[in-house]
Amino acid sequence: MPRLLGVLGGMGPLATVDFLGKLIAENPAGRDQDHVPVITYSVPQIPCRVEAILGNGASPLPAMVAGLEVLARAGVEAVAIACNTAHFWYDDLARVSAVPILHIADAACADIAAGSCVGLLGTEAALQAGIYQSRLAARGVRSLVNAPELRARCVLPAISLVKQGRAAEAGRRLEPAIKDLLGQGAETVILACTELPVALDAIGSDYRRRVIDPARALARAAIAWSFA
Amino acid sequence: MPRLLGVLGGMGPLATVDFLGKLIAENPAGRDQDHVPVITYSVPQIPCRVEAILGNGASPLPAMVAGLEVLARAGVEAVAIACNTAHFWYDDLARVSAVPILHIADAACADIAAGSCVGLLGTEAALQAGIYQSRLAARGVRSLVNAPELRARCVLPAISLVKQGRAAEAGRRLEPAIKDLLGQGAETVILACTELPVALDAIGSDYRRRVIDPARALARAAIAWSFA
Numbered sequence: 001m002p003r004l005l006g007v008l009g010g011m012g013p014l015a016t017v018d019f020l021g022k023l024i025a026e027n028p029a030g031r032d033q034d035h036v037p038v039i040t041y042s043v044p045q046i047p048c049r050v051e052a053i054l055g056n057g058a059s060p061l062p063a064m065v066a067g068l069e070v071l072a073r074a075g076v077e078a079v080a081i082a083c084n085t086a087h088f089w090y091d092d093l094a095r096v097s098a099v100p101i102l103h104i105a106d107a108a109c110a111d112i113a114a115g116s117c118v119g120l121l122g123t124e125a126a127l128q129a130g131i132y133q134s135r136l137a138a139r140g141v142r143s144l145v146n147a148p149e150l151r152a153r154c155v156l157p158a159i160s161l162v163k164q165g166r167a168a169e170a171g172r173r174l175e176p177a178i179k180d181l182l183g184q185g186a187e188t189v190i191l192a193c194t195e196l197p198v199a200l201d202a203i204g205s206d207y208r209r210r211v212i213d214p215a216r217a218l219a220r221a222a223i224a225w226s227f228a
Numbered sequence: 229m230p231r232l233l234g235v236l237g238g239m240g241p242l243a244t245v246d247f248l249g250k251l252i253a254e255n256p257a258g259r260d261q262d263h264v265p266v267i268t269y270s271v272p273q274i275p276c277r278v279e280a281i282l283g284n285g286a287s288p289l290p291a292m293v294a295g296l297e298v299l300a301r302a303g304v305e306a307v308a309i310a311c312n313t314a315h316f317w318y319d320d321l322a323r324v325s326a327v328p329i330l331h332i333a334d335a336a337c338a339d340i341a342a343g344s345c346v347g348l349l350g351t352e353a354a355l356q357a358g359i360y361q362s363r364l365a366a367r368g369v370r371s372l373v374n375a376p377e378l379r380a381r382c383v384l385p386a387i388s389l390v391k392q393g394r395a396a397e398a399g400r401r402l403e404p405a406i407k408d409l410l411g412q413g414a415e416t417v418i419l420a421c422t423e424l425p426v427a428l429d430a431i432g433s434d435y436r437r438r439v440i441d442p443a444r445a446l447a448r449a450a451i452a453w454s455f456a
Contacts, residue, residue, distance in 0.1 A: 001273060012260040013252050020245045020270075025393065032240040032391060037271040039298070042248075044260040045229060070267070070302050163260055165253065 002036055002226040006076030006099070008067045009042035011049060011060075011083035012163050015194030015215070016042045019082035022219035036226040039074050041067040049085040053125035061089050065096055072098040080104075080222045082215055084122060084192045088129035105131040107221040108190055108214035114140035118212075119181030121146070121155055121174075122192030132192055144186050146177050155193070162195035167202035174199050178207045188212055230264055230454040234304030234327070236295050237270035239277060239288075239311035240391050243422035243443070244270045247310035250447035264454045267302050269295040277313040281353035289317050293324055300326040308332075308450050310443055312350060312420045316357035333359040335449040336418055336442035342368035346440075347409030349374070349383055349402075350420030360420055372414050374405050383421070390423035395430035402427050406435045416440055 005023075009016030020040060029035050046064070051057030064086065071079055078100045081087065087104055094101050109132070112118060120132055120143055127133075127145055136143045146155070154177035161170035174196060181189050190212045191197050197213040233251075237244030248268060257263050274292070279285030292314065299307055306328045309315065315332055322329050337360065340346060348360055348371055355361075355373055364371045374383070382405035389398035402424060409417050418440045419425050425441040 004271070010260070010263075010265070013263040014249075017245060017248045017252065020248065020268075021242075024241050024245065032238070032272040033274075035238075035241040035272045037238070037273055038268075040248075040266075040268040040270070041302075042268070043232070043265040044263045045265055046261075074269075074298050074302055 003077045004075055005036050005038045005222050005226055006071035006074070006079040007038055007040040008064060008071065008079055008081045008086075009040050009083075010044040010046060011086050012195065013042055013044050014162060014165070014198065016040065016082050018194065018198050019080070019215045019219060022216050023222060026216060026219045027223050036223055039071060039076055041070050043067060049083070049088065050123050050125040053085070053088055053128060060086070061092055064089060064093060068093060068097050078102060078225055080218055082218070083194055084131070084214060085126040085129070087131045088125065090131070102218060102221055102225065104214045104218045105135050107217040108132070108212050109135045109139065110217065110221075112136065112139060112141055112188070116187050117142045117144065117185050119144045119178070119184070119186030119189035120192050121177055121181070121189055121196060123156065123159065124151070126192050132190055144181055144184050146180055150177055150180055155196075158199050159193055159195045162198050167198050170195070170199035171203035171205055175205060175207060178211065182210060190214060231305045232303055233264050233266045233450050233454055234299035234302070234307040235266055235268040236292060236299065236307055236309045236314075237268050237311075238272040238274060239314050240423065241270055241272050242390060242393075242426065244268065244310050246422065246426050247308070247443045247447060250444050251450060254444060254447045255451050264451055267299060267304055269298050271295060277311070277316065278351050278353040281313070281316050281356060288314070289320055292317060292321060296321060296325050306330055306453055308446055310446070311422055312359070312442060313354040313357070315359045316353065318359070330446060330449055330453065332442045332446045333363050335445040336360070336440050337363045337367065338445065338449075340364065340367060340369055340416070344415050345370045345372065345413050347372045347406070347412070347414030347417035348420050349405055349409070349417055349424060351384065351387065352379070354420050360418055372409055372412050374408055378405055378408055383424075386427050387421055387423045390426050395426050398423070398427035399431035399433055403433060403435060406439065410438060418442060
């Protein structure tokens with residue numbers, strides 16, 4: 001029997017559904033019974049993570065802790081969080097959680113070779129949290145970000161459009177930011193916000209071959225954990 | 229604050245993800261916080277519903293009851309079940325459930341006019357359960373099914389292909405069964421298995437304009453309930 005996974009979701013709701021889809025798509029199982037058993041807590045009525053990190057709003061930590069407790073009481077043996085920005089509070093969550101929490105950046109960075117150069121796309125808040133930069137530096141990988149102006153023009157609107165269900169528009173808005181990072185010498189680009197892969201998928205973007213989708217990497221890690 | 233919905237899923241896992249996507253798509257909300265809060269229990273390690281109804285396997289009822297109990301303890305105020313065939317056990321589940329269970333066939337039949345003729349596509353087991361026929365008859369609506377041979381050739385393979393992640397093949401396999409029902413005089417066709425809309429979506433089928441997707445109808449009912 002595979003182990004029961006908990007998913008702390010709702011940040012946002014569509015990214016959570018996207019993650020659950022990847023948990024199926026990345027598993028070669030042919031039968032229902034061979035898929036990961038999972039309980040998902042997706043309650044989007046939670047303070048905005050971005051505003052909290054930037055110091056403009058209430059902390060989402062109590063709501064996240066409440067979700068973790070519901071999952072642990074329901075019997076999950078580990079938790080995945082389908083939101084990069086929420087990992088800003090990873091250490092606080094891990095300290096109080098009754099079960100281990102799989103880290104999205106550990107999963108995304110697992111296969112990146114030392115000496116390479118990686119671009120990072122995400123909210124200001126996610127980048128400020130530094131969850132990718134610290135792991136990449138520790139592996140001897142250089143990281144690049146867009147200039148703030150380009151980020152404001154491409155990345156934040158793309159995230160917002162996905163949350164509004166306008167994923168194709170989001171994809172077209174996002175592509176120039178990826179092109180910019182590749183032009184600066186990045187060999188691959190980490191899409192450090194769970195909404196961004198949804199945007200590229202919606203337009204079948206060619207850039208998908210040049211990016212790492214942390215949610216997909218987390219799904220693979222969760223499948224490996226469940227069946228270990 | 230919208231009310232917390234429970235989803236009893238995993239039957240199958242992809243249909244559950246499809247339902248959660250519809251819970252977002254059918255909601256005009258522009259902000260994360262305006263989406264339905266939901267806890268999803270998706271544990272596919274449960275006896276096959278079809279085999280149980282046909283008398284060839286263990287009952288899935290104890291596993292479904294266990295899932296309901298987890299959801300109720302987690303604080304949900306109503307439950308939706310994203311599987312038509314599972315509604316064979318609706319009365320048994322409703323009897324023991326601490327919270328109301330929204331019925332997928334009530335949602336799907338809500339807008340069908342008296343005097344019309346409706347085709348039904350689903351597993352033998354789902355059709356044998358009669359959850360649609362009884363509701364349609366009560367509304368003065370005639371219902372039609374495919375001949376068993378055509379059903380065996382089109383519908384069951386389509387469901388199986390979706391479960392294997394081969395949704396486009398499933399869509400092509402399914403279309404002749406819909407064409408047959410329309411040719412017999414059905415004005416609309418109820419896709420009484422949650423895998424079937426996934427199949428038609430995968431090929432952008434023109435028949436989508438002639439069908440009712442009970443999962444989509446259930447999602448609308450759940451949104452209305454949550455925000456009532």
